[in-house]
Amino acid sequence: MNASLPHETLPDPTSGNPEVEYGRIADGFLAARVGETAFAMLPARRxxxxxxxxxxxxxxxxxWHHADFYGHSGALADEAAFRSMVAENAEHQREKRALGRKDARFAANTPWGASQGATLYADGVICHSTAGHGGFHLSAESNRRVHTLLRSESGWYEEDAEWAIVAITFPQLSTRFERRCAERTIKDSWPDTWEAISSAILQAGESREKDRRALDHAHARDWVVVSAITSKHESGFVEVVATLGGKRGPGTEERRFLVPSAECHVGRFSFVINEARHRVYGGPSDFVAWR
Incomplete structure (x- = not known):
């Protein structure tokens, strides 16, 4: 970290964006303000x-203090990565304001309950929020513009993943950040559809779902961890329950193993048992179901 910013706020000299303000919080960590959003570079547990x-x-x-922050938006390699992500958010906020989206209220019933608020992106493109969820509704005319492989016949697109379908269908209504996230979301969620539309084959690391399938295939006959707990009976070990291929459900055979704590880090999807290193365990268990 740069110790030259003790407890002062400074405009970012490189971003060209006067809305970005950098400084150090009372705990000494680098932080930034972009409009009403605050960011900090905080130490991770590991x-x-x-x-x-x-x-x-x-x-x-x-x-500001460490306790003022609650969101976790990914790992940071260094201070340069922090500044890059802050600058990206500032760009997103500028472009979002320029799009002129309008908050409104509509008496509408959505698949997730009554609409409690809405944002009008354009005629026929409305994003609704409810007490527990939300998503987009497209008019019949707007919905016809969605690719047939991605189209929802109802015209409703939920906010977790399907929002990305709306974003790539109407790129002029989205910021560059939203378009990048939308492309990533569709590749991760519907890789087969992305490949069919783009006529491009996604390589390893380009789609979470495709990578998961490849991992499942590669380890179909291996013991894959489905749950883990720090062992109180075997110091320095994690007690894990594993199944073949990571399968779950009634009738699935389960085995317990002991894995050294230093090794037991779940990767992108799961932890695969190395039977030459991780021994089958039949001793006292910390899992309630195995006691």
Whole structure:
């Protein structure tokens, strides 16, 4: 970290964006303010740092504290990565304002309950929020513009993943950040559809779902961890329950193994047992179901 920013706020000299303000919080960590959004580069539990976020911290940055931040937006390699992500958010906020989206209220019933608020992106493109969820509704005319392989006949697109379908269908209504996220979401969620539409084959690392399928195929006959707990009976080990191929459900054979704590880190999907290193365990268990 750069120790030259003790407890002062400074405009970012490189972003060209006066809305970005950098400084150090009372705990000494690098932070930034972009509009009403606050960011901090906080230490991660296993070393390194992560991007934390907060909202409407009206005080000067020097008076912010670690406890003011609650969001976790991914690991940070270094201070340059922090500044890059802050600059990306600033760009997103600028472009979002320029799009002129309008907040509104509509008496509408959505698949997730009564609409409690809405944002009008354009005629025929409305994003609704409800008490527990939300998503987009497209008019019949707008919905016809969605590719047939992605189209919802109802015209409703939920906010977790299907929002990306709306974003790539109407790129002029989205920021560059939203378009990048939308492409990533569709590749991760519907790789076969993406390949069919784009006529491009996704390679390893380009789709979470496709990578998961490849892992499942490669380890179909291996013991894959489905649950884990720090062992109170075997110091320095994690007690795990594993099944063949990571399958779950009634009738699935389960085995317990002991894995050294230093090794037991779940990767992108799961932890695969190495039977030459990780021994089958039949001793006292910390799992309630195995006691």
């Amino acid at each position: 070393g390194g740092h992560y991007l934390a976020s907060g909202w409407r911290l009206g005080r000067p940055i020097a008076e």
